Amino acid sequence: MERRNGVRIDIGDLTHRYSAKAPITFEQVNITAEPGESLVIIGRSGCGKSTLLHILAGLLEKTSGRVQLDGKDVTEPSSHWIMMFQAPHLFPWMTVEQNVGTGLRFARWPEAKMKKRVAEVINLVHLDEFAQNNTQDLSGGQQQRVALARSLVMEPDLLLLDEPFSALDAFTRATLQKDVRAISKQLGFNLVMVTHDIDEAVIMADRALVMAGSPGRIVHDFKVDLEDPRERQDPEVQAMRAKLMEIFHQAAGVPVDSSNEEGDDTSQQDVELVGN
Amino acid sequence: MSNGKADVVDVDAGTSASSLKTAQSAKKAKSLGKSLFNWAAGLAILFVLWWFGGYLIEINPDTTNFSDFGPIPTFKAFPELFAIGKIQAAVMTSGYRLGAGLLIAIVVGIPIGILLGRSTVFRELSNSPFQLIRMISPLSWEPIAVIVFATWNGAIVFLIAVAAVWPVVFATAAGLAKVDPAWFKVARNLGAKPWHMVTEIILPAIMFDILTGVRLALGVGWIVLVPAEFLGVTSGLGYSIADARETLSYDHLTAMVLTIGIMGYILDSSCAMLIKKYSWHHGR
Numbered sequence: 001m002e003r004r005n006g007v008r009i010d011i012g013d014l015t016h017r018y019s020a021k022a023p024i025t026f027e028q029v030n031i032t033a034e035p036g037e038s039l040v041i042i043g044r045s046g047c048g049k050s051t052l053l054h055i056l057a058g059l060l061e062k063t064s065g066r067v068q069l070d071g072k073d074v075t076e077p078s079s080h081w082i083m084m085f086q087a088p089h090l091f092p093w094m095t096v097e098q099n100v101g102t103g104l105r106f107a108r109w110p111e112a113k114m115k116k117r118v119a120e121v122i123n124l125v126h127l128d129e130f131a132q133n134n135t136q137d138l139s140g141g142q143q144q145r146v147a148l149a150r151s152l153v154m155e156p157d158l159l160l161l162d163e164p165f166s167a168l169d170a171f172t173r174a175t176l177q178k179d180v181r182a183i184s185k186q187l188g189f190n191l192v193m194v195t196h197d198i199d200e201a202v203i204m205a206d207r208a209l210v211m212a213g214s215p216g217r218i219v220h221d222f223k224v225d226l227e228d229p230r231e232r233q234d235p236e237v238q239a240m241r242a243k244l245m246e247i248f249h250q251a252a253g254v255p256v257d258s259s260n261e262e263g264d265d266t267s268q269q270d271v272e273l274v275g276n
Numbered sequence: 277m278s279n280g281k282a283d284v285v286d287v288d289a290g291t292s293a294s295s296l297k298t299a300q301s302a303k304k305a306k307s308l309g310k311s312l313f314n315w316a317a318g319l320a321i322l323f324v325l326w327w328f329g330g331y332l333i334e335i336n337p338d339t340t341n342f343s344d345f346g347p348i349p350t351f352k353a354f355p356e357l358f359a360i361g362k363i364q365a366a367v368m369t370s371g372y373r374l375g376a377g378l379l380i381a382i383v384v385g386i387p388i389g390i391l392l393g394r395s396t397v398f399r400e401l402s403n404s405p406f407q408l409i410r411m412i413s414p415l416s417w418e419p420i421a422v423i424v425f426a427t428w429n430g431a432i433v434f435l436i437a438v439a440a441v442w443p444v445v446f447a448t449a450a451g452l453a454k455v456d457p458a459w460f461k462v463a464r465n466l467g468a469k470p471w472h473m474v475t476e477i478i479l480p481a482i483m484f485d486i487l488t489g490v491r492l493a494l495g496v497g498w499i500v501l502v503p504a505e506f507l508g509v510t511s512g513l514g515y516s517i518a519d520a521r522e523t524l525s526y527d528h529l530t531a532m533v534l535t536i537g538i539m540g541y542i543l544d545s546s547c548a549m550l551i552k553k554y555s556w557h558h559g560r
Contacts, residue, residue: 059461059465077467087458091459093481094480102466102476107467154466
């Protein structure tokens with residue numbers, strides 16, 4: 001597959017509320033990211049993480065502020081920025097191959113070119129032998145791989161992930177986390193992911209943004225400066241996890257367990273306090 | 277180089293897989309055989325009951341004139357009716373009327389069903405008029421249909437369409453209510469235009485429900501067809517029955533009734549097969 005350059009993400013003073021009478025979901029959100037960068041947004045339920053992702057995908061309208069990708073306003077969905085949801089939401093009447101090719105069919109790709117691209121992406125997510133299977137016959141992890149392939153086939157500059165691995169078993173989750181990050185680095189597109197899982201944030205992110213409060217705000221911007229591939233048991237990963245956990249708990253107002261601080265060698269300058 | 281132990285394991289695995297496949301095929305064949313037996317036995321019981329009823333009619337001096345209703349005279353009448361082309365002509369004419377009525381019901385019913393399932397305003401606006409019109413017996417439209425349509429043929433097609441449209445409408449709407457809203461979000465995210473939503477998402481997703489509606493519509497249409505053909509027309513299965521009654525040809529009458537049953541059964545079974553083919557639900 002062709003290597004993409006990713007996009008420059010620019011979110012400025014973004015505020016959202018679902019209706020005039022509804023409470024503000026989040027406010028004054030400012031995020032910038034360079035092409036190819038992976039951002040993971042972590043925060044407790046209800047702080048507006050998924051809403052933020054939906055706005056970035058063009059699936060939801062913002063109330064005020066700026067959302068730009070490479071300097072262009074995001075106002076509607078596009079094949080350049082694709083979102084993967086918590087559940088795979090595959091089309092159960094289609095085979096794996098047909099599911100993966102959905103976006104290309106919408107874009108009226110010629111049949112031969114489409115088949116070639118679909119086969120490449122199915123290979124990329126290691127599902128070659130299941131290409132002709134009905135998606136209902138696949139495991140949860142395999143279904144999420146199909147959803148990933150369905151997103152990747154569009155060659156997006158930005159892949160938005162709304163807790164896509166939360167329903168999977170630990171082993172499948174760990175494998176997919178590493179695979180998705182590796183593919184994003186291999187193909188050069190940006191990742192923006194929403195999760196509750198600190199481990200996931202450390203494995204997937206170049207930067208972890210901690211969102212907290214009601215209305216939600218980005219309260220910390222944390223650089224996850226680790227070599228790839230990242231393994232959970234690596235001391236550096238563990239230390240980074242402990243540091244992020246501490247920040248997360250501070251943001252949530254939860255007392256910090258002192259055991260988390262052991263072996264923490266993350267420098268304080270990696271942690272940038274944003275907003276408040 | 278081959279490993280002797282591995283070879284043994286492979287051979288064992290191959291043998292057990294082969295025996296498992298044979299056992300599964302035998303089980304499937306046994307189950308199919310049992311189903312076929314039950315199917316034939318059911319028909320045989322019906323035939324015996326029919327024969328016994330005919331026998332009772334025949335031995336009773338008061339009813340012996342009606343003994344042609346029995347199975348033997350009926351089966352004797354079939355070749356005769358075939359030879360003069362009466363069955364073929366009646367089936368073709370009625371089939372055309374049913375097909376045309378059903379086609380109108382599908383063409384009108386599916387879009388209305390989709391609208392009903394997608395638009396709350398339309399659903400609320402249409403609920404009371406639809407429920408009211410639905411409750412009117414289709415045959416009660418006959419006098420109006422005869423006035424409105426220039427031909428009896430048109431009137432009959434209209435009556436079938438009026439009867440058959442409701443199952444299609446409501447099955448389509450019910451199917452749409454079960455569609456995962458996330459599919460629309462995913463499709464939109466992948467660049468779907470409004471027509472893609474209909475052709476690539478909605479229709480395949482609810483094909484099972486639409487075909488179930490069509491199957492019900494077919495049943496209703498078939499039921500309406502015969503009494504609708506009792507009046508005015510000089511062709512079709514309903515007319516053939518009325519005609520046989522007038523000429524006291526009870527064997528012909530029963531043969532035509534049986535033809536209606538056989539045709540209905542074939543059409544319904546075809547619909548059931550289509551539903552099975554297009555159902556994407558697990559455990560189909």
